[in-house]
Amino acid sequence: MDTRTALLAAAAALLLAGAVGAVAAPDAIVDPREADERPGDVRIVDTVVSPGEVRGETAELRLGVDLQHRGSPVENVTVRHRAIGADSGLLVDETTVDVGGVDGGGERTINGSVDVDREGGYRIETVVFADGERRASQTTRVGGVAALTPDYADSRVGFTEGNVWPTVAVSVREADNETATLSVSISVTNRGDGPSEPLDLRVLLRQSESNVIADEASETVGEVRPGRTDTVTTTVEVPANYNYYVDAALWSDDVLIDETQGVANLNPRETISADETVEEVEFTVEDFTRGGGGDDAADGAGADRDRGEDGSGDSTPGFGPLVALVALVGAALVARRRP
Helix, strand or coil: CCHHHHHHHHHHHHHHHHHHHHHHCCCCCCCHHHHHCCCCEEEEEEEEEEEEEECCCEEEEEEEEEEEEECCCEEEEEEEEEEEECCCCCEEEEEEEEEEEECCCEEEEEEEEEEEECCCCEEEEEEEEECCEEEEEEEEEECCHHHCCCHHHCCCEEECCCCCCCCEEEEEEEECCCEEEEEEEEEEEECCCCCCCCEEEEEEEEECCCCCEEEEEEEEECCCCCCCEEEEEEEEEEECCCEEEEEEEEEECCEEEEEEEEEEECCCCCCCCCCCCCCCCCCCHHHHCCCCCHHHHHHHHHHHHHCCCCCCCCCCCCCCHHHHHHHHHHHHHHHHHCC
């Protein structure tokens, strides 16, 4: 075989092999222009939920969604968040974030938020759309929203909680038969990382039996260093020989921050304690529902009146059996005396 024939045979073999490969794997040979036209891939890698602004009735939940992009650019990307009540299944809030185009591969974080009520738990459903087509979704469950402290009441300063050292200490400064001057010392601790802002301390003394306010006082709690405890002392004057509850509260711009209670026992014959508990009784309608209709109730009441103490229904109204027996004996005696 000459050289020309050999080259022709090799070329024919190559063409045959290419044709077989194209039939077996039609996607193996792709036009680069067609590859660039393929849609890119966008998916959710992770979602992070953190508390935002916490108000009195509602709270903001901040959502950070990590999107991962592969392939060619993706246009008109949007991220939708829905907050759904865990128990009710009702839609509470819905927001949409316009991302725009996604290109370059890798990951990027898309920030969003929803507003929910400060109660119960929620299911956060996050969906990624591209040109109105759903591309990825993820569900995150959130609970304990009621435990979030509102921003206006968020303070690291509060009353000291100790096992031995008293939070509220009361001592008698002066006393006579009518009045007593008391010195009330209250411990305040800063549990934060920075110095505290000035707060208002308000103290009320309530007579234990009547709950009447006998006296009150106000003091300013100055700057407390981080991790430190300061003692604020005030003076009140109350009638002697009574017992009092000492109610103390910390206020910041008329917002209640913390509260505690102590006692002042000035009656030697009787004492009270600040650790008293009140049992809560649940109100139920069944406790106040009658067992039958009006006629049945009236009949039952009449039957009760007709019964005697022994439960029988033959009781004679007016005189009882003993009185009737005495009357019969008296009548017999009168009959024997007659001629």
